[in-house]
Amino acid sequence: MTGTHWSIQDIARTAGTTSRTLRHYGQIGLLEPTRVGANGYRYYDEHALVRLQRILLLRDLGLSLPSIAEVLDGEQDSAAALRAHLEWLEQERARIGRQIESVRTTLRKLEGGEQLMADEMFDGFDHTQYEQEVTERWSKEAYDRGNRWWSALSEQERKAFVQEQADIARDFGAARAAGLAADSDEVQAITARQYAWLERSSEQVSKAYFTGLGDMYVADPRFTANYDKHGEGTAVLIRDAMHVYADRNL
Amino acid sequence: MTGTHWSIQDIARTAGTTSRTLRHYGQIGLLEPTRVGANGYRYYDEHALVRLQRILLLRDLGLSLPSIAEVLDGEQDSAAALRAHLEWLEQERARIGRQIESVRTTLRKLEGGEQLMADEMFDGFDHTQYEQEVTERWSKEAYDRGNRWWSALSEQERKAFVQEQADIARDFGAARAAGLAADSDEVQAITARQYAWLERSSEQVSKAYFTGLGDMYVADPRFTANYDKHGEGTAVLIRDAMHVYADRNL
DNA sequence: ATAGAAGTTGACGCAGCGTCAAGGTCAAGC
DNA sequence: GCTTGACCTTGACGCTGCGTCAACTTCTAT
Known part of the structure; x- marks a missing residue:
């Protein structure tokens, strides 16, 4: 000094x-x-x-x-800079809040005895299977809407919803057995039902989501097994059909 | 493909x-x-x-x-990892929340016509002068306590509090005029009053805070001017006295 | 004189990729 | 057989804000 x-x-x-x-x-x-x-x-x-x-x-x-x-250095108005910064901070806090919700959800599942991601994703096409997907892609509000929709259904309606998916899968299996092409009118008609089915719950089915889902049917053995129980090759047929449908209609 | x-x-x-x-x-x-x-x-x-x-x-x-x-890779329990991560996320959110509060406070001052940091820090030793310091160093709760304390005072009590500080400054000035040393008993006695005065409002006066404050009295012209109105060199004397006091008693 | 404290300038490290740069590969069309 | 153009590769820098050596020089005190 x-x-x-x-x-x-x-x-x-x-x-x-x-x-x-x-x-x-x-x-x-x-x-x-x-x-x-x-x-x-x-x-x-x-x-x-x-x-x-x-x-x-x-x-x-x-x-x-x-x-x-x-x-x-006086190049920027202090108040303006702080306001902009405040906005960014609030967005950050919101983002972290969303992450916290997601982590909590995942933890609840893990601790509830359910198994992580993989194994819980395909049991009877439970509606919650897409939770993470939906949460991330269309924000929490959208998911909450979907969840309310599912919760609001009666037991009968839920069964009908699940049954319809089973029917669709069966029809895809039959089409494959008949040697129909993915872009044939018959298969595309079934695919339209698949799309409508998805739309009932998600109410926001983008092209990317639809084709991505198709890819997953083939890529993920859990999905493949579920569809191929209607005959080997069914999952591939569905994927191709979904791609064609998406290209033509979405 | x-x-x-x-x-x-x-x-x-x-x-x-x-x-x-x-x-x-x-x-x-x-x-x-x-x-x-x-x-x-x-x-x-x-x-x-x-x-x-x-x-x-x-x-x-x-x-x-x-x-x-x-x-x-199974080297870590998923649930444990997520719980640890959750904790970290919550701390992050809290940290950002605190920042948001600080920024809002600063903005309120700016927009309320008060001037930023520098000019608002030394008008009659307004209690709010240490808001940022206190907020950052001892968390918001501590500051809120201090603020409540100040709000709870009557007009008379507030005047007395401000007056005591003025008296202390005057006595420091007199000591300097008398040529007393910073580590003399007389000056240290005044310093003790300064410490007690600070303690009344902050109730948590650490050694670092006390000496830091002393340094600021010399370093910051606004403080220097305020004390040196009792004679040039008063600010330096106070700083040195505060250092001595801190070393001996804190 | 010599030790120890304090000062200096590089330069790597971190997290998670985005983004050139410079160049090989492959299927398709002429 | 040659040219496009799309797709692939391996570097390597950039970003944020310093922490942390490393290798040396300088100041201070004994």
Whole structure:
């Protein structure tokens, strides 16, 4: 402490940061040392300390170093910068909140004795199978709507819904046995029922979702096995049919 | 699509990611291609696709790639990993929440016509001057306690509180005029009053806070001016006295 | 004079890829 | 047989904000 100017360690301690940080700020031009001795040592005065304290304050608010530079150098209106930053912070909090919900859901399943992802995804086509998918792709609200829809169904309606899927799978199996092509009118008619069936619950079936689902039927052995119980090759037929349907209609 | 194995772009599209990501996962050993052709091309089969989908699912939950590897390779209990991750997520959300509060407070001040940081920090020693400090260092609850304390005071009590600070500053000024040393009994007695005064409002005055405050009295011209109105050098005397006091008593 | 504290400039590391750059491969059409 | 154009490869830098060596020089105190 030489009265009016301090060494790098002095201000670092005073401001509660490290010398490395100060050298970093010097490097990016955020806070230059007041004076650099012939020996290369950095020295800072009160003005620098005040600026440093403001920098650290804004940093603790979560602003980026470039933003801080703009604010302190008067290139940016402080209030505007803070408002923009606030918005970003709120989005971040919302995003994390969604992740927390997803993790909690997954944990509940795991602890409820159900098995993770793989094994729970295809038991009787339970509606909850797409929870993660839907949650991620169309946001939680959309999923909640779907969930309410399912919860609102009567036992009979649920059975009918599941049965219809079974019928569709059976008809696909029959079509395959008859040697029908994926783009034939007959198979496309069944595919239309498949689409309608999906639409009843999701109410938002995009092209990507539909074809992706088709691919999964072939790629994932659990799906393949379920469909191929109507004859080997049924899953492939369904996938191809869904692709054709998507290309033509979606 | 050669039936059972796909090119890098094929799975990338199917799973909704990019080829760059897949090569990255290959590089860090998270997901190796099923087969690598003589030409160096990567090929993936259904198993790889399923694994990739699980990876992406966990990634969307916010897990790190190393954590995902541990979970998928069975080295880590899934539930335990998710619980740990959940905790971390909740801390993150809390942290962001605190930042949001700080930013809002700062914005309110800015828009209320008060000026940022610098100019608002020293008008009559308004209690709110330490808001940022206190908020950051001792959490919001501590600050709220302090704020409630101040709000609970009567107008008379507030005036007395401010007056006491003025008296202390005056006495420091007199001590300096008398040529007393910072570590003299007289000056230390005044310093003790300064400490007690601070303690009344903050109720948590750490050594670092006390000495830091002393440094600020000298470093920040606004403080310096306020104290040096009792004679030049008063601020320096106070700082030194506070350091001595802190070393001896805190 | 010499030790120890403090200072300096590089430069790598981290997380998770995006994004060129520079160049090989492959199916298709002329 | 040659040219496109689409797709593939392996580097390697960039981003954020410093932490953390490493290898040296300088200051301070005994």
